[in-house]
Amino acid sequence: MHIASNLPGQRLRTSVLHNQLPPPEGITIGLVGRGIASSLSPLMHEREGARQGLDYRYHLIDFDRLGLEDAHLPAILAEARELGFAGLNVTYPFKQAVLPLLDDLAPDAAAIGAVNTVVLNGARTVGHNTDCWGFSESFRQGLPDVARGRVLQLGSGGAGAAVSQALLQCGVKHLAIYDTDPERAVALAARLHRLLYAEVEVVTELAAEAPLADGIVNATPVGMTKIPGLPLATELLESRHWVADVVYFPLETELIQLARGRGCPVLPGGGMAVYQAVRAFELFSARKADTGAMAATFQAAIEASAAAQ
Template sequence: MTQFHPVPSRYLTGLIGRDIQASLSPFLHESEADAQGFRLVYRLFDLAAEGMDAGDLPRLLDALQLAGFAGVNVTHPYKQAVIAHLDELSPQAAQIGSVNTIVFGDGRRIGHNTDVQGFAENLRAGLPSGSQFRKVVQMGGGGAGAATAHALMTMDTGTLVLFDPNTDRVRDLCVSLCSYYGEGRAIVGQDLSSGIGEADGIVNATPLGMVGYPGSAVPRDLLRPDLWVTDIVYFPLETQLLREAKAAGCVTLDGSGMTVHQAAGAFEHFTGRHADPRRMAANFRAALAD
């Protein structure tokens, strides 16, 4: 006899990170569940606010799993650190070496990455038709940067030039990217001025610009009108980088689209139900306007 498993009508989910009190992820997920007629509770686990750090991840994950959470999102700076505490990775998360979504089920923790699709969808929808990707400069090679780098490769970026203060990390990322997409497709940046001088676009995949991390990863005097510039940060929606890029005449793209599309992917992992990205985007913009 086939055993019947009812679809849950209530889900517990959340977000693990640092300095995330301004996150709109709870609203994004909860409002989408409300629109579909079921209950989803999304909690913030701000390790900075709780006086915790990466060493507390194992017991936090244990507690969430025992409490019956369907899963959690993971954000800066734990997208790579959390991998050691999971039982399994999806093929894409393993390829990238970064996890932004964990699903709990059958006593196991499975890591996924929805950032790649989220970032690629934002570029496709947000940049003008005909935007060039012959050479792209990316600032940051951490967990989010690994995802955006893989997304840029799927967008047929000719050469991706990566800058990060952690040279070992960015070198390892380049080796990984070249093994998947072809030798020479990703290189470690040596000089930011010359790198941007030859680039079609710039990606900020660092936390610089978000609440709690003021500043810009790119000096203002390196920006010029023929560049497109995008930021993964969404709070504030206009970061210092985007504000200065807009003043320089660049095409700019904020991080809201990536946030919405990655959230839609995570929502499906948590609930098994498709999200409506257009509805989520409208709700997101409305919340930002309040």
């Protein structure tokens, strides 16, 4: 790998993707993020591509493994476009950082203020958000009958922006948002109120808010393999709560394990991972994806991983 720094004001150039040239008539995708070695997106996308007779290749562009700085994001995006990639998925911590680098935003991404899917169509880059729909579908199926009067959401970054909108669209009456960056949470609450006329507030004391909530949603990266731990104190979680997590590697995060142990209804991040991948595949390939097949691929991989441990 070669990274060359340019003079101030010039674009950083890389050769990170030089060995991932798209094949003729094929579809090449990348996932950009940090700590993504365990991602099952490549497997889901490539298996669905093969099922449809496509030469479909999906690469991980892990900034941690490649030793890249956040400042290299524009260079990676430009390099993928120049090489002929069909698109990029974007995950932590770049879902909002990528916004100013794009030529256009689809209505969903513009409303949410975060992008997890970039379609590279010739010279133009268009950002989409499939996380919101992905979480909504997972929530409706995984927690269909839970109380939705008041929900505490942890995190207001790229994932949090999508999840908050999904929760409100799924019937949550009052959403309380907590973030270690209160200004970011305030900005998200203002956007949700403006777009959806929603009852949203920013909270700063989890100990005061958790007892009031019907459900708790983790939309932070805490719990990922590279960021282990719990996003809130264990004593704040009660058996009457339902709990959802957006993290899926590992699928059984410490939060989900704790909630299961206390008898809470739980929603791991796997459903969101599958549904967002379904919508992203369709954007990249312009073909209808088989949701059942992609879900089966995901489940088989999870079971194989568990068996190997």
